[in-house]
Amino acid sequence: MNKNKILANVENGKISPVFALKQLRGEDEHRNHACKEQLWELDPIKELNQLVGLDNVKQLVTEVTAFLSIQKRRKEEGLIAEPVVMHMIFKGNPGTGKTTVARIFGKIFKHLNFLEKGHLVEVERADLVGEYIGHTAQRTKEKINESLGGILFIDEAYSLARGGEKDFGKEAIDTLVKAMEDKKDEFILILAGYSYQMNNFLNTNPGxxxxxxxxxxxxxxxxxxxxxxxxxxxxxxxxxxxxxxxIKLFKMLKQKEQQDFYNFANARLVRNIIEKAIRLQAVRLVNKKTITKEELLTINEIDIKDE
Known part of the structure; x- marks a missing residue:
């Protein structure tokens, strides 16, 4: 009930002024709570801190936030400020949060006024590498321009160097290197992939x-x-x-860990299991004549199955 309706009910004698005051207070509290929830959703650092693990990533955000703040203060005092370059390498197995973190980083750097837009442009080799001389540079520049004010995220970046010197992927690398210098204040480049392959890739270009x-x-x-x-x-x-x-999910994950230790720890695996469990719960409940709220909330053992 909104404020006008509450006041109208007082005038018509439907509710007492005391009861109306309680309703108005409750409405204000609800509105304040909604505003707080909205502010929470808009704070990207809180969004990052809600993610499981990733302590080194969270520590980096603390360092970068402090660094940008101090460099700004130094400029205001006429002191030499360190150049701010935020291009990054993300190393790790698939499903460990690299793309998610890149997306949140865009929001954080916009929040810190380092990036104008904070959007994420996610690409792979096929989006950059063309079919003839000059085509790759053109496609790569288009993606760079698309990412200005935000982040250009290249997954499995090492694939750009897999064809050797004559491969058009080298042209993409050279174009990226030039843009990193010429437009270093306009976008952030993040290259991501498996640790071993990324280490080899970084040695393909001296700069x-x-x-x-x-x-x-x-x-x-x-x-x-x-x-x-x-x-x-x-x-x-x-x-x-x-x-x-x-218990069933824990045992299932333990078994998968033992079967494939090096390629196991994948949040996508869990997401697929959970999404399937929700679908199976729906199938289990849909034909019941009466369904309690508790049943709608609960995923049972029978709903937990492999991908």
Whole structure:
């Protein structure tokens, strides 16, 4: 009930002034709570801190925030300020949060007034490498221009160097290197991929490695981390697991860890299992004549199945 309706009800004698005052206070509290929730959603640093693990990434944000603030103060005092270059290398297995963090970084750097837009342009080799001389440079420049004011994120970046000297991927690398210098204040370039391949890739161009002052390693998630991620995914969708469902998921993840230790810790695996569980729960409930709220909320053991 809005304010005008509450006041009208007082005038018509439908409710007492005391009761009306309580309703108005409750409405104000609701409005204030909604505003606080909205501010929470708009704060990208809080969004980052909600992610499971990634302590080194969160520490970097603390350092960068302090660094940008101090450089601004030094300029105001007429002191020499350090050049601010934020190009980055992300190393880690698929599903360890690299793309998610890149997207949040865009919001954070916009929040800090370092980036004008803070958007993320995500590309791979096929988006940059053309079919003839000059075509690759043109396509790469287009993606760079698209990312100005934000972040250009190249996943599996090492694939740009897989064809050797005569491959058009080298043309993309050279174009990127030039843009990193010419437009260093206008966008952030993030190259991502497996650790070993990324290390080899950075040695393909003498000027490449030195242009990335920030290198972040994305460690694999433990089973405990993945269970926490599963709980968070369900909570965000207003679901929860029964105790037996949690035990089954834990055993399933442990088994997968033992089967493929080096390629196991993947949050995408958990997301796929959870999304399938939600679908299976729906199939299980849809034909029931009566469904309780608790049943709608709960994912049971039978709903937890492999991808």
């Amino acid at each position: 490449l490695k030195s242009r990335f002052p920030i290198h972040l390693n994305f460690d694999d998630y433990s089973v405990a981390n993945l269970m926490e991620i599963a709980d968070m995914m369900l909570k965000n969708r207003q679901y929860k697991m029964s105790s037996k469902a949690k």
